[in-house]
Amino acid sequence: MTRQKSTNKETCPVARSVDVIGDRWSLLILRDVFDGIYRFGDIQRNLGVARNILSGRLASLVEEGILETRPASDGTAYQEYVLTAKGETLFPVIVALQQWGERHLFARGEQHSSLIDKATGKPLLFMSPRTREGHELAPRDTEVKKPA
Structure with a gap:
């Protein structure tokens, strides 16, 4: 099940923030990336989250400009999820x-x-x-x- 993006015109910054990062998996993904875990498989193993849920949350965090993908730093064919400037805040x-x-x-x-x-x-x-x-x-x- 994918999360639906809020379409209301909420004036509360907390409500808007929760719409973007307020679920368990998104926060734990962010914790892992801050801790230096960047690859899909490594994040999945660390969290024990289903692939489809992780894939959806990562896609959402990338769409929101919080994470971005880049080629793996070790030169392998993998990609890594890294924080953007917005994500670092x-x-x-x-x-x-x-x-x-x-x-x-x-x-x-x-x-x-x-x-x-x-x-x-x-x-x-x-x-x-x-x-x-x-x-x-x-x-x-x-x-x-x-x-x-």
């Missing part, structure tokens, strides 16, 4: 999901993967919305301004 989304999961879905001391800064070898600081002056914002400190 999803990095904070994946990091935020990872950090939320680390905080709320693992028991104290339970092992899990960690995202590490290559330069320092240390985990990333927790991401949080901030004012232009650098002060952390809570949900109560913000409001959605809807178009008139």
Whole structure:
């Protein structure tokens, strides 16, 4: 079953984003590509997803300009799926999901993967919305301004 693209004129950026990347497989594909897994077969093995589902999600991510295909970097006949500039801007989304999961879905001391800064070898600081002056914002400190 392929996903149907939303045709409504949604004014909410979250709703439009969910239409593009908001299903389990698309997010996990993006996680894998950020982790350096680029080939169809490797992504399929890592996720355990059916070929038809993976093919559909990859096609959608390419159509949306989030991924693009290129010849395999090792010169073989394979192709790889790589992030576009638009796709790379999803990095904070994946990091935020990872950090939320680390905080709320693992028991104290339970092992899990960690995202590490290559330069320092240390985990990333927790991401949080901030004012232009650098002060952390809570949900109560913000409001959605809807178009008139």
